[in-house]
Amino acid sequence: MSDKEKLYEGKAKILYKGPRPDTIIQYFKDDATAFNNVKKGTIAGKGIINNKITELVMTRLSQIGIPTHFIERLSDREQLIYEVEIIPLEVIVRNTVAGTMTKTFGIEEGTRLPRPIIEFSLKDDDLGDPLIPENHVLVLGIAEEYEVIEIMEMTSKINDFLRGFFAGIGIELIDFKLEFGRLDDGNDGHFLVLADEFSPDNCRLWDFETGEKMDKDRFRRDLGGEVEAYQEVARRLGVSLELEDPKAEDEE
Numbered sequence: 578m579s580d581k582e583k584l585y586e587g588k589a590k591i592l593y594k595g596p597r598p599d600t601i602i603q604y605f606k607d608d609a610t611a612f613n614n615v616k617k618g619t620i621a622g623k624g625i626i627n628n629k630i631t632e633l634v635m636t637r638l639s640q641i642g643i644p645t646h647f648i649e650r651l652s653d654r655e656q657l658i659y660e661v662e663i664i665p666l667e668v669i670v671r672n673t674v675a676g677t678m679t680k681t682f683g684i685e686e687g688t689r690l691p692r693p694i695i696e697f698s699l700k701d702d703d704l705g706d707p708l709i710p711e712n713h714v715l716v717l718g719i720a721e722e723y724e725v726i727e728i729m730e731m732t733s734k735i736n737d738f739l740r741g742f743f744a745g746i747g748i749e750l751i752d753f754k755l756e757f758g759r760l761d762d763g764n765d766g767h768f769l770v771l772a773d774e775f776s777p778d779n780c781r782l783w784d785f786e787t788g789e790k791m792d793k794d795r796f797r798r799d800l801g802g803e804v805e806a807y808q809e810v811a812r813r814l815g816v817s818l819e820l821e822d823p824k825a826e827d828e829e
């Protein structure tokens with residue numbers, strides 16, 4: 578697959594030029610990073626799992642009326658997506674206190690919030706993805722006011738749906754990160770779509786019965802068993818991990 582034109586290589590994914598001008602091929606790697614690239618490693622088979630979980634989640638979300646950049650899964654590690662202009666915000670939803678919120682506010686991990694919090698971080702590795710208030714987003718021209726409203730509405734709807742979706746398989750959705758992009762409407766305008774991915778790399782998932790962590794925190798905190806945890810999330814979601822191409826186990 579080396580004949581594809583590489584557009585960008587990120588920490589967990591590579592973007593290649595797609596077969597049509599408005600499309601991109603998103604390739605999922607096994608590389609894992611944490612703490613803004615300070616910790617690096619690999620989780621064997623993660624790219625395959627995240628590709629397939631993202632396919633399922635994006636498909637379900639589009640069925641409930643959330644527009645997404647997802648077109649179709651192409652192979653074990655690749656999916657075809659629409660090219661969008663990414664809004665440089667990490668949209669984070671918190672249902673239960675964990676991670677940064679524990680550290681910043683000194684609240685015990687696992688404290689359930691009376692209602693979900695949606696917060697924004699500026700997507701900028703050099704600055705360490707700082708938390709950014711909505712006012713700054715507007716004044717700095719990162720997004721328009723109507724876009725922020727739409728992002729909040731879509732994010733709320735996504736959270737309501739996904740909490741129930743994961744609860745149905747015995748998993749508590751603690752928090753997660755979303756990214757949105759502007760998709761050209763072919764008429765000199767654009768509309769917002771959910772972009773990037775949804776996988777155990779960018780959410781916290783705890784087993785309802787045991788409290789066991791089933792997400793990237795296993796890697797971040799050296800808990801071990803990350804491959805098994807990702808596989809278990811896929812198994813419960815009914816995502817088949819049978820390879821279409823045995824060579825997919827080896828990364829490009």
Ligand code: C5P
Binds near residue numbers: 678
């Ligand atoms: O680290 P923090 O507690 O702010 O993370 C909140 C949620 O957002 C977690 O599920 C984490 O995996 C996700 N996140 C992410 N990418 C980032 C920052 C956070 O996927 N750069």
